[in-house]
Amino acid sequence: MKEFDFIKIASNIFRKKKEEVIAGAGEDDCAVVRVNDKYLLFTADSLHEKTDFPKQMLPLEIGHMALAVNLSDLAGSGAKPEYFLYTISLREGIDEEFFSQILTGIKNLADKYDVGVIGGDIDFADELYISGFAAGFAERFVLQSGARPGDKVWMTDITGKAQLALEMLFSGKERDEVPFIKSLLTPEPRIDEGLKASSYASAMTDISDSLAISLNLIARKSGVKIEILEDLLDLSELTEIVNYNKALELFLYGGGDFELVFTAEEDEDINGMEIGKVEEGEGVKLKRKSGGSVEVQFRGYSHF
Amino acid sequence: MKEFDFIKIASNIFRKKKEEVIAGAGEDDCAVVRVNDKYLLFTADSLHEKTDFPKQMLPLEIGHMALAVNLSDLAGSGAKPEYFLYTISLREGIDEEFFSQILTGIKNLADKYDVGVIGGDIDFADELYISGFAAGFAERFVLQSGARPGDKVWMTDITGKAQLALEMLFSGKERDEVPFIKSLLTPEPRIDEGLKASSYASAMTDISDSLAISLNLIARKSGVKIEILEDLLDLSELTEIVNYNKALELFLYGGGDFELVFTAEEDEDINGMEIGKVEEGEGVKLKRKSGGSVEVQFRGYSHF
Numbered sequence: 001m002k003e004f005d006f007i008k009i010a011s012n013i014f015r016k017k018k019e020e021v022i023a024g025a026g027e028d029d030c031a032v033v034r035v036n037d038k039y040l041l042f043t044a045d046s047l048h049e050k051t052d053f054p055k056q057m058l059p060l061e062i063g064h065m066a067l068a069v070n071l072s073d074l075a076g077s078g079a080k081p082e083y084f085l086y087t088i089s090l091r092e093g094i095d096e097e098f099f100s101q102i103l104t105g106i107k108n109l110a111d112k113y114d115v116g117v118i119g120g121d122i123d124f125a126d127e128l129y130i131s132g133f134a135a136g137f138a139e140r141f142v143l144q145s146g147a148r149p150g151d152k153v154w155m156t157d158i159t160g161k162a163q164l165a166l167e168m169l170f171s172g173k174e175r176d177e178v179p180f181i182k183s184l185l186t187p188e189p190r191i192d193e194g195l196k197a198s199s200y201a202s203a204m205t206d207i208s209d210s211l212a213i214s215l216n217l218i219a220r221k222s223g224v225k226i227e228i229l230e231d232l233l234d235l236s237e238l239t240e241i242v243n244y245n246k247a248l249e250l251f252l253y254g255g256g257d258f259e260l261v262f263t264a265e266e267d268e269d270i271n272g273m274e275i276g277k278v279e280e281g282e283g284v285k286l287k288r289k290s291g292g293s294v295e296v297q298f299r300g301y302s303h304f
Numbered sequence: 305m306k307e308f309d310f311i312k313i314a315s316n317i318f319r320k321k322k323e324e325v326i327a328g329a330g331e332d333d334c335a336v337v338r339v340n341d342k343y344l345l346f347t348a349d350s351l352h353e354k355t356d357f358p359k360q361m362l363p364l365e366i367g368h369m370a371l372a373v374n375l376s377d378l379a380g381s382g383a384k385p386e387y388f389l390y391t392i393s394l395r396e397g398i399d400e401e402f403f404s405q406i407l408t409g410i411k412n413l414a415d416k417y418d419v420g421v422i423g424g425d426i427d428f429a430d431e432l433y434i435s436g437f438a439a440g441f442a443e444r445f446v447l448q449s450g451a452r453p454g455d456k457v458w459m460t461d462i463t464g465k466a467q468l469a470l471e472m473l474f475s476g477k478e479r480d481e482v483p484f485i486k487s488l489l490t491p492e493p494r495i496d497e498g499l500k501a502s503s504y505a506s507a508m509t510d511i512s513d514s515l516a517i518s519l520n521l522i523a524r525k526s527g528v529k530i531e532i533l534e535d536l537l538d539l540s541e542l543t544e545i546v547n548y549n550k551a552l553e554l555f556l557y558g559g560g561d562f563e564l565v566f567t568a569e570e571d572e573d574i575n576g577m578e579i580g581k582v583e584e585g586e587g588v589k590l591k592r593k594s595g596g597s598v599e600v601q602f603r604g605y606s607h608f
Contacts, residue, residue, distance in 0.1 A: 006394070006403055006426050013407045018386075018420040025389075031422035033387065036340065044423050044437055046391035051427070082322075083337065085329075087350035087435040090310070099310055103317045116322040118335035121348050121435075122310050123355070131391040131425075131435035133348055 028143050029076040029205055030136075039138045043073035046131040049091075053128070054166070054185075056175050059098045061185045062130070063105020069208065070134035071113065071189035072258040076206030077143070078198025079136035081191060084110060085119035089129040102130075113191050140198050142262065147203040147222035149280045151263040154272035156193045159211045160238050160247065163254025163301055179241055187258040196271055197262050204262035210253045210300025214261050215284045222263075225281030228252075228296065230289045232275050252286070255300045332447050333380040333509055334440075343442045347377035350435040353395075357432070358470070358489075360479050363402045365489045366434070367409020373512065374438035375417065375493035376562040380510030381447070382502025383440035385495060388414060389423035393433040406434075417495050444502050451507035451526035451567040453584045458576035460497045460563045463515045464542050464551065467558025467605055483545055491562040500575055501566050508566035514557045514604025518565050519588045526567075529585030532556075532600065534593045536579050556590070559604045 011026040022032040022039070030041040047053070047069065053062055067084060074081045086106065090099060110117050115134070161180035168178045175181055182188075190206070197204055203222055207214045219226045230248075238247035263278050264270055276287075284296035315330040326336040326343070334345040351357070351373065357366055371388055378385045390410065394403060414421050419438070465484035472482045479485055486492075494510070501508055507526055511518045523530045534552075542551035567582050568574055580591075588600035 003426060003428075005400060009400060009404050010407055010424050010426065013404065013411050014421045014424070017422075018418070021387075021420050021422055024420065024422045025424050031387070031389065033420075033422070040344075042387060042389055042423055042437075042439070044389040044391050044425050044435075046393065046425050046427060046435060048393065048427070048429055050429070083325075083335070083346065085335065085346055085348040085437060087348050089350065089352065089433070096309060096313060100313050100317065103314055107317050114322070116325050116328065116337075117318040118321075118325055118328045118337070119346055119348050120314050120318070120329050121350050122307060122314065123350060123352070124307075125352055125354070125431060125433070127429060127431070129393070129429070129433060131348075131350060131437075133346075133389060133435075133437035135346070135439065 023143060029073045030079065032077070032141050039141050041074055041077055041079040041136050041138055041141060043070050044131065044133045045069045045073065046129065049128040054169060056169060057185055059101035060105035063102040064109050064186045066130040066132050067106045067109045068187055068189045068258060070132040071115070071191060072206040072208065074134055074136040075189050075191045075194030076204055076260055077138065077141050078194050078201065078204060079138040079141060080195055081113055081115045081134055081136040083135045084115050084117050085133045087121040087131045089123050089125035091126055091128050094128060138198065142198050142201045142204040144203055144205050144218050145221035147218050147224050147263040147278045149224055149278055150265065151202050151278040152266055152274055153226060153261065153263050153276040153278060154270060154274055155261045156190045156259045156272055158235060158237065158251055159207055159257045159259055160250030160254040162187060162256030163250050164238065164241065166256060183257050187256065189258050190260045193271060194260055197260065200264045200267050200270060201262035202264055204260060207257060207259050207261055209255045211261060212252045212284065212296045213298055213300045215296065216298045218263065219282060219284050225279045226276060226284045227279060228276040228286045230286060252296060253300055327447060333377045334383065336381070336445050343445050345378055345381055345383040345440050345442055345445060347374050348435065348437045349373045349377065350433065353432040358473060360473060361489055363405035364409040367406040368413050368490045370434040370436050371410045371413045372491055372493050372562060374436040375419070375495060376510040376512065378438055378440040379493050379495045379498030380508055380564055381442065381445050382498050382505065382508060383442040383445060384499055385417055385419045385438055385440040387439045388419050388421050389437045391425040391435045393427050393429035395430055395432050398432060442502065446502050446505045446508040446566065448507055448509050448522050449525035451522050451528050451582045453528055453582055454569065455506050455567040455582040456570055456578055457530060457565065457567050457580040457582065458574060458578055459565045460494045460576055462539060462541065462555055463511055463561045463563055464554030464558040466491060466560030467554050468542065468545065470560065487561050491560065493562050494564045497575060498564055501564065504568045504571050504574060505566035506568055508564060511561060511563050511565055513559045515565060516556045516588065516600045517602055517604045519600060520602045522567065523586060523588050529583045530580060530588045531583060531597070532580040532590045534590060556600055557604055
């Protein structure tokens with residue numbers, strides 16, 4: 001996969017880290033830097049029209065999304081987001097009203113989580129392009145590499161809704177006929193859930209490409225095996241619309257929902273949906289209700 | 305000017321600031337946030353191929369530039385740059401070697417100033433596009449709004465070299481025939497000079513569009529008049545190549561050099577080239593050797 005070749009080049013070039021940098025480029029959801037007795041976390045994510053904004057998406061939703069992808073990275077590391085900066089390239093045909101709506105989408109979500117939008121850079125190009133950069137603080141951050149045998153696996157909610165909405169939108173349905181349209185166009189970053197989980201999670205990440213990819217990353221970086229127990233899954237929200245096999249496929253491999261997945265020792269305080277367990281070994285398996293288990297592959301749907 | 309309309313919309317939408325935010329979106333070179341007894345400064349800048357990279361520019365230089373524009377903003381506020389994140393969109397035709405050279409250009413400059421490149425995001429689009437985000441710390445930051453009548457005006461070096469190089473490159477000259485080609489393609493951010501000036505400067509900014517624009521911003525935000533004294537100027541580096549009037553035009557209105565301009569009370573410790581003084585009033589004037597004075601307008605050359 002070409003993107004991964006480029007990422008490998010980048011990780012190699014920027015391998016050397018400053019002493020106070022705990023996680024650097026390409027290592028986790030966010031970069032983590034020690035500042036006195038706290039941690040400062042940074043993340044950067046870019047979106048552009050041709051691959052990230054379906055034509056049905058409103059400018060308010062584009063703004064929401066540009067901030068949400070960055071806040072979700074911070075949530076997945078257990079940080080409280082504080083500051084956001086953006087760069088935006090406008091193309092011909094984007095007027096002041098459309099631009100204003102994009103920024104209002106950013107502002108509405110920023111206000112909800114008390115995030116300060118403290119900088120921006122505006123220029124003009126052939127495509128609408130938004131890069132976002134967010135910083136947050138954490139008392140305790142959570143990496144993808146901390147899962148331990150004996151931990152359970154938890155999610156904030158099931159995945160698959162955004163992917164299902166995207167497929168229905170692409171099949172020609174109108175926005176208001178599509179279930180879970182909000183999961184696709186204005187996904188909610190799980191800030192509060194991530195902060196709460198940071199007090200007990202051993203490993204955590206936000207899910208943007210697919211649950212399968214997120215779990216494979218945790219398993220690989222933690223040096224453990226993860227087993228999803230089909231018995232524990234409640235996919236009824238999806239099976240109201242599609243058959244069970246399709247629902248399971250969407251749950252495992254669908255992208256676009258901004259849920260969190262984390263591992264933790266069993267604890268009565270845990271907020272979340274238990275879906276499996278961590279064991280010694282490697283890889284990710286799905287233990288079927290019918291007995292036997294199948295491999296959960298390292299793949300996800302790209303957005304479009 | 306259309307860009308300024310968009311900036312005005314953005315400043316208006318993000319007007320409300322969090323309590324610890326001293327300068328926010330659109331107010332100065334950088335956003336300034338108080339963190340305990342220090343200040344954390346942020347900046348974001350984006351570059352793209354069609355407007356920012358002349359075809360003669362090498363990928364190493366593209367990488368240098370992507371970081372340098374951000375470091376220069378921090379230098380202009382008196383901060384020590386610490387961390388950098390980027391997002392990059394690659395277009396068809398950019399192979400792994402070209403990509404690797406861009407990142408090496410970033411890395412070489414980052415290493416020089418001990419800046420950690422701690423994050424990146426890679427995707428694919430129709431144009432090469434790089435957004436950069438930099439953060440730094442300052443014990444004492446300097447805004448554009450602090451100039452006081454009685455201060456002198458200083459620069460780290462003359463401006464106009466980058467513009468002259470660009471014009472010669474566009475006239476068909478080869479890279480190695482063009483004087484000041486480094487000022488155009490690998491301008492040096494004035495980090496050390498900015499840090500030193502932060503202990504005595506009352507107002508400061510980096511010059512990227514033109515000296516005229518930078519001085520007009522300082523005059524407007526500080527509520528003062530600035531007078532450049534032609535008597536003090538040494539434009540001999542430029543007049544070796546062009547006539548005096550052209551040299552003066554390049555000095556005042558040329559863009560692309562990353563020098564700093566600052567105001568300060570006279571002090572024997574000051575490092576810099578004195579060019580004028582701050583008075584009560586408004587606007588920016590050039591006091592001619594021949595007597596009389598002319599207005600220095602709010603304009604600069606765009607890069608191309």
